[in-house]
Amino acid sequence: xxxxxxxxxxxxxxxxxxxxxxxxxxxxxxxxxxxxxxxxxxxxxxxxxxxxxxxxxxxxxxxxxxxxxxxxxxxxxxxxxxxxxxxxxxxxxxxxxxxxxxxxxxxxxxxxxxxxxxxxxxxxxxxxxxxxxxxxxxxxxxxxxxxxxxxxxxxxxxxxxxxxxxxxxxxxxxxxxxxxxxxxxxxxxxxxxxxxxxxxxxxxxxxxxxxxxxxxxxxxxxxxxxxxxxxxxxxxxxxxxxxxxxxxxxxxxxxxxxxxxxxxxxxxxxxxxxxxxxxxxxxxxxxxxxxxxxxxxxxxxxxxxxxxxxxxxxxxxxxxxxxxxxxxxxxxxxxxxxxxxxxxxxxxxxxxxxxxxxxxxxxxxxxxxxxxxxxxxxxxxxxxxxxxxxxxxxxxxxxxxxxxxxxxxxxxxxxxxxxxxxxxxxxxxxxxxxxxxxxxxxxxxxxxxxxxxxxxxxxxxxxxxxxxxxxxxxxxxxxxxxxxxxxxxxxx
Amino acid sequence: xxxxxxxxxxxxxxxxxxxxxxxxxxxxxxxxxxxxxxxxxxxxxxxxxxxxxxxxxxxxxxxxxxxxxxxxxxxxxxxxxxxxxxxxxxxxxxxxxxxxxxxxxxxxxxxxxxxxxxxxxxxxxxxxxxxxxxxxxxxxxxxxxxxxxxxxxxxxxxxxxxxxxxxxxxxxxxxxxxxxxxxxxxxxxxxxxxxxxxxxxxxxxxxxxxxxxxxxxxxxxxxxxxxxxxxxxxxxxxxxxxxxxxxxxxxxxxxxxxxxxxxxxxxxxxxxxxxxxxxxxxxxxxxxxxxxxxxxxxxxxx
Numbered sequence: 001x002x003x004x005x006x007x008x009x010x011x012x013x014x015x016x017x018x019x020x021x022x023x024x025x026x027x028x029x030x031x032x033x034x035x036x037x038x039x040x041x042x043x044x045x046x047x048x049x050x051x052x053x054x055x056x057x058x059x060x061x062x063x064x065x066x067x068x069x070x071x072x073x074x075x076x077x078x079x080x081x082x083x084x085x086x087x088x089x090x091x092x093x094x095x096x097x098x099x100x101x102x103x104x105x106x107x108x109x110x111x112x113x114x115x116x117x118x119x120x121x122x123x124x125x126x127x128x129x130x131x132x133x134x135x136x137x138x139x140x141x142x143x144x145x146x147x148x149x150x151x152x153x154x155x156x157x158x159x160x161x162x163x164x165x166x167x168x169x170x171x172x173x174x175x176x177x178x179x180x181x182x183x184x185x186x187x188x189x190x191x192x193x194x195x196x197x198x199x200x201x202x203x204x205x206x207x208x209x210x211x212x213x214x215x216x217x218x219x220x221x222x223x224x225x226x227x228x229x230x231x232x233x234x235x236x237x238x239x240x241x242x243x244x245x246x247x248x249x250x251x252x253x254x255x256x257x258x259x260x261x262x263x264x265x266x267x268x269x270x271x272x273x274x275x276x277x278x279x280x281x282x283x284x285x286x287x288x289x290x291x292x293x294x295x296x297x298x299x300x301x302x303x304x305x306x307x308x309x310x311x312x313x314x315x316x317x318x319x320x321x322x323x324x325x326x327x328x329x330x331x332x333x334x335x336x337x338x339x340x341x342x343x344x345x346x347x348x349x350x351x352x353x354x355x356x357x358x359x360x361x362x363x364x365x366x367x368x369x370x371x372x373x374x375x376x377x378x379x380x381x382x383x384x385x386x387x388x389x390x391x392x393x394x395x396x397x398x399x400x401x402x403x404x405x406x407x408x409x410x411x412x413x414x415x416x417x418x419x420x421x422x423x424x425x426x427x428x429x430x431x432x433x434x435x436x437x438x439x440x441x442x443x444x445x446x447x448x449x450x451x452x453x454x455x456x457x458x459x460x461x462x463x464x465x466x467x468x469x470x471x472x473x474x475x476x477x478x479x480x481x482x483x484x485x486x487x488x489x490x491x492x
Numbered sequence: 493x494x495x496x497x498x499x500x501x502x503x504x505x506x507x508x509x510x511x512x513x514x515x516x517x518x519x520x521x522x523x524x525x526x527x528x529x530x531x532x533x534x535x536x537x538x539x540x541x542x543x544x545x546x547x548x549x550x551x552x553x554x555x556x557x558x559x560x561x562x563x564x565x566x567x568x569x570x571x572x573x574x575x576x577x578x579x580x581x582x583x584x585x586x587x588x589x590x591x592x593x594x595x596x597x598x599x600x601x602x603x604x605x606x607x608x609x610x611x612x613x614x615x616x617x618x619x620x621x622x623x624x625x626x627x628x629x630x631x632x633x634x635x636x637x638x639x640x641x642x643x644x645x646x647x648x649x650x651x652x653x654x655x656x657x658x659x660x661x662x663x664x665x666x667x668x669x670x671x672x673x674x675x676x677x678x679x680x681x682x683x684x685x686x687x688x689x690x691x692x693x694x695x696x697x698x699x700x701x702x703x704x705x706x707x708x709x710x711x712x713x714x715x716x717x718x719x720x721x722x723x724x725x726x727x728x729x730x731x732x733x734x735x736x737x738x739x740x741x742x743x744x745x746x747x748x749x750x751x752x753x754x755x756x757x758x759x760x761x762x763x764x765x766x767x768x769x770x771x772x773x774x775x776x777x778x779x780x781x782x783x784x785x786x787x788x789x790x791x792x793x794x
Contacts, residue, residue, distance in 0.1 A: 006641070185496050423655075425655065425659060425663070426655050429655065466503060466506065469503075469507075470506070470507060470510055473507060473511070473647075474510065474511070474514065477511065477514075477647050477650040477651055478514070478650050478653075480651060482651045482652070
């Protein structure tokens with residue numbers, strides 16, 4: 001079930017009201033049934049895959065806790081193999097066999113692996129990673145094995161974060177299912193506000209920008225550098241509004257019922273370095289990789305060369321986590337390159353900045369760092385959105401072409417018309433609405449550096465607060481795009 | 493909780509009031525501007541003696557001016573491309589509710605007319621009129637849930653308004669309508685890509701609806717003329733169930749209901765008259781309108 005669907009508009013209040021009406025002891029069961037219903041609205045049979053990993057990890061958790069010595073490690077390995085095995089079959093099998101087949105035929109080897117016709121279960125990477133974090137934490141002794149099968153299943157399946165995170169740690173979420181959540185007006189209000197802000201970002205901004213982005217990246221060879229640059233910048237905001245919008249809805253929906261999920265985004269485009277960007281973007285995934293891959297590889301307490309290798313491994317795997325395509329791998333590798341380049345040139349860069357009289361803490365340095373980081377991140381998104389490497393390289397190579405066109409009104413009109421599939425009125429509307437709403441969002445976010453952005457109107461008179469909420473609702477209804485656009489991160 | 497109930501209620505009432513006001517305002521603005529012929533009908537501002545309903549085979553082929561010149565009766569073309577009978581059935585019923593001088597209602601049928609499509613054709617033309625029972629029921633036949641929500645759920649309709657609606661409301665010029673709803677195709681033959689034999693869409697339940705509407709028109713003393721307009725002979729051969737569909741239409745005919753089949757007309761033998769297999773070009777439409785007007789005259793005077 002999509003958050004931006006009519007079904008969810010009915011599902012959410014019904015599930016929430018029943019949740020608070022039920023005695024505490026039945027609530028976990030109610031949430032579990034609701035979560036199953038939520039997941040089965042996509043492809044019902046895929047709940048069996050989820051059930052398989054839940055059973056494996058539930059048993060593995062208890063076995064790890066009860067075992068001692070190397071047996072603990074073996075149980076952990078078995079659990080990880082089962083989880084990664086599911087990912088390997090459903091997400092990566094065709095990618096790797098396809099590449100091997102290509103390699104074999106190019107080398108004249110008469111060997112071809114069969115290609116499977118499987119549909120990727122929605123949110124597979126998210127709940128697999130959440131399940132893996134459970135067994136790892138039990139192994140590390142940071143979390144007691146969960147004995148209640150239903151509660152454990154709910155930990156993996158809790159509907160607000162089931163299909164696109166945040167990827168919760170057991171220490172943060174599991175105990176909350178045992179707590180008694182009474183209806184709390186303030187929490188409910190804050191949760192609903194966060195959901196409203198999430199819907200606004202998704203339906204009004206992300207889906208509006210997507211109309212232009214899709215047109216351009218479907219056939220990038222039909223567009224010049226101006227259009228390609230605009231589409232790339234639009235995608236930069238589209239993916240942020242899409243995914244952070246989803247996270248806001250998920251966190252808000254959980255909060256209405258009294259659950260606290262971790263923050264997943266912290267104004268990433270205000271970051272002043274790539275390293276800082278990764279502490280602000282998809283926080284639940286970047287901390288997952290930090291805790292379960294980067295630190296076990298040695299973290300930054302290793303030689304420089306080893307550090308660079310570790311960073312490359314983490315970011316390439318992170319790219320592969322996003323999708324079984326070379327474009328994602330290159331996207332991850334590009335971020336690794338940014339980081340390594342940044343680290344290896346830090347002394348030189350600081351020296352250059354100081355030599356021209358700019359201090360590291362100055363406003364000018366902040367603006368420049370922010371701008372450079374934003375440009376680098378936006379450039380990397382080209383590989384993320386492109387259908388294949390050929391398209392991504394084409395876009396990268398043509399970003400600087402055709403800029404003379406914007407020197408004339410006629411040229412600008414041509415760009416607008418091209419961006420919207422030969423409909424100037426629609427194109428102008430989409431571009432203007434998209435840009436104005438992005439500026440509005442950025443303004444709101446810049447004014448609220450702590451907590452959800454919608455808190456910008458907290459402490460204001462009621463007519464301003466309510467006016468702001470009414471504006472968001474009306475914008476969602478009137479300017480929103482309603483053609484059942486899925487969230488980008490569902491496919492992961 | 494209790495102290496907050498007043499706030500929540502006030503918030504919801506104000507929000508619903510705002511949404512309803514916006515919806516009402518948009519509907520009113522749209523209704524005020526007559527930018528298309530459906531608004532003309534729904535505002536009861538068109539009342540010819542011969543009203544012609546149908547899809548593109550009506551829209552591009554029946555010239556009301558010629559019909560008027562030949563027969564002496566005023567005529568109006570209420571055809572629209574892509575519209576099936578189940579959608580324009582509501583327009584027929586609405587027209588019946590106010591007409592004062594109608595002599596005959598013509599239903600121009602292509603062979604798919606008694607099929608059912610999954611999506612409403614140009615829904616934006618009708619969103620402001622969902623409180624009209626006839627329009628509501630005909631649209632609901634096609635997209636049940638969407639139209640139900642649009643009518644009864646405050647704010648839902650706002651999510652359906654698209655660029656075409658706003659363009660129509662804000663940018664379109666008022667309807668000049670010099671052709672009385674008719675739009676000729678001023679191009680020559682364009683070969684149809686699909687030239688494999690096929691079965692035209694047909695549904696018994698839609699046929700029953702047509703029969704009910706035909707009975708309703710007849711009961712008001714208005715003649716009904718069901719027409720299958722000319723189809724280029726090579727194209728006609730591809731329709732495998734053409735005879736079955738014709739027989740269905742024919743079975744409706746009686747003293748008040750006439751069935752005219754133009755698929756055997758001499759027009760159908762020359763590509764020069766056609767734009768494609770199923771649509772006459774402007775030249776063909778002119779000839780056909782003359783032929784039809786003469787047949788109409790005979791029927792009216794019977």
